[in-house]
Amino acid sequence: MSESLRTAENPAGQDRPDLQQAVQDFVDAGFAGVQMRVHDERGAWSGTAGVRKLGEAEPPPVDGRFWVGSTTKTFVATLVLQLVADRSLGLDDPVADHLPDLGLDGRITVRMLLRHTSGLAGYTGDLGPDGTFVPGLPAVGKPWVDNRFRTYRPEELVRFALAKPARFEPGTDQSYSNTNYTLAVLLIEEVAGRPYAEQMRLRILGPLGLTDTAVPGDSPDLPVPHAHGYYRYQDGDQWKVVDVTRQNLSLLTGAGDMISSTRDLHAFVSALLRGELLPAPLLAEMRTPHGVLGYGLGLFVQDLGPDGGTVVHHNGGAPGGYGALMIASPDGSRTLTAGLTTGDAAVDPAQAFPAALDRLIRTVFGSGRAAPDPLHP
Numbered sequence: 001m002s003e004s005l006r007t008a009e010n011p012a013g014q015d016r017p018d019l020q021q022a023v024q025d026f027v028d029a030g031f032a033g034v035q036m037r038v039h040d041e042r043g044a045w046s047g048t049a050g051v052r053k054l055g056e057a058e059p060p061p062v063d064g065r066f067w068v069g070s071t072t073k074t075f076v077a078t079l080v081l082q083l084v085a086d087r088s089l090g091l092d093d094p095v096a097d098h099l100p101d102l103g104l105d106g107r108i109t110v111r112m113l114l115r116h117t118s119g120l121a122g123y124t125g126d127l128g129p130d131g132t133f134v135p136g137l138p139a140v141g142k143p144w145v146d147n148r149f150r151t152y153r154p155e156e157l158v159r160f161a162l163a164k165p166a167r168f169e170p171g172t173d174q175s176y177s178n179t180n181y182t183l184a185v186l187l188i189e190e191v192a193g194r195p196y197a198e199q200m201r202l203r204i205l206g207p208l209g210l211t212d213t214a215v216p217g218d219s220p221d222l223p224v225p226h227a228h229g230y231y232r233y234q235d236g237d238q239w240k241v242v243d244v245t246r247q248n249l250s251l252l253t254g255a256g257d258m259i260s261s262t263r264d265l266h267a268f269v270s271a272l273l274r275g276e277l278l279p280a281p282l283l284a285e286m287r288t289p290h291g292v293l294g295y296g297l298g299l300f301v302q303d304l305g306p307d308g309g310t311v312v313h314h315n316g317g318a319p320g321g322y323g324a325l326m327i328a329s330p331d332g333s334r335t336l337t338a339g340l341t342t343g344d345a346a347v348d349p350a351q352a353f354p355a356a357l358d359r360l361i362r363t364v365f366g367s368g369r370a371a372p373d374p375l376h377p
Helices: 017-028 069-085 110-115 141-147 154-162 178-192 196-208 262-273 280-286 349-365
Strands: 005-008 031-040 043-050 125-127 133-135 230-235 238-243 300-303 310-313 322-328 335-342
Touching (some): 017 031, 017 043, 031 349, 069 280, 141 230, 154 178, 178 196, 196 262, 262 322, 335 349
Antiparallel strands (some): 031 043, 031 335, 125 133, 310 322
């Protein structure tokens, strides 16, 4: 695998060896390629490491598009909160009042969806009482590879989850569940009376000029330029690697289906945290950590210790091939955004991911120890 690295945008980029090394650390940990952007008091820096495509030497495009996975949730939470700001919706409204046909527990509120405190089971699987993973709809391994172009409808995803027992009584605990955010999409469409993708364009993408960002629906195509992502899986007694650059992310509608770039993720999260998208009281609630996850309304909030301050973040991962980082200071003045692709490494790069991410966070935001959420499918 190539260890080529390119810097761009900042003429002084070569003077940031710490950032260059932090990007390279991910490639050394087994990722095929990384593109990263940092905005801080020294200005803007962007760089790439690794390769755009296995078997070739070209590095990933510095402003390539990628599947952002669960980073989508921050966009969707922002849409919901804009409807709250418009008084079209209340944070403590029972979701069943707006979506009566689903048979939801009447105690589940809008706030619970955005905080992951509804207790709803996840349609892509959950951890069982003994800590083992209980599969749901095909989201890992050969079953996902074989079904990665299948189209799902959000109602189908939600009804699959509702057929499972609740994990806990609404509001009594916290458990990360994609179901919450797919339900949020249905809520947006019901209240706004328009499709989720259209609302995203009208309310967020268009006003901020996010031309690299899209809600692709059931389209499996990733716009150019982009790096290729790969998935290593076991098929019987054999291990195989497949190019999964094309995949249908309707499996994660509202929970992990969007496409973006490091430039657009920076523009979005910095505008959000500066108060350009939401009134101050709702933004404050978004940045207020809750429960065992330290999750506000669509954002994780993390204390890095006395030397690192606080960061807000939402990282993500598509079921295969791609990951995203979106991390910022609470006021949006310092941001780190990145897209990662997995390759053919025999060792799962996710195992080395926490240590590489820890070093990166400390490099950009301070010396406190940090390990933001893993790449949620």
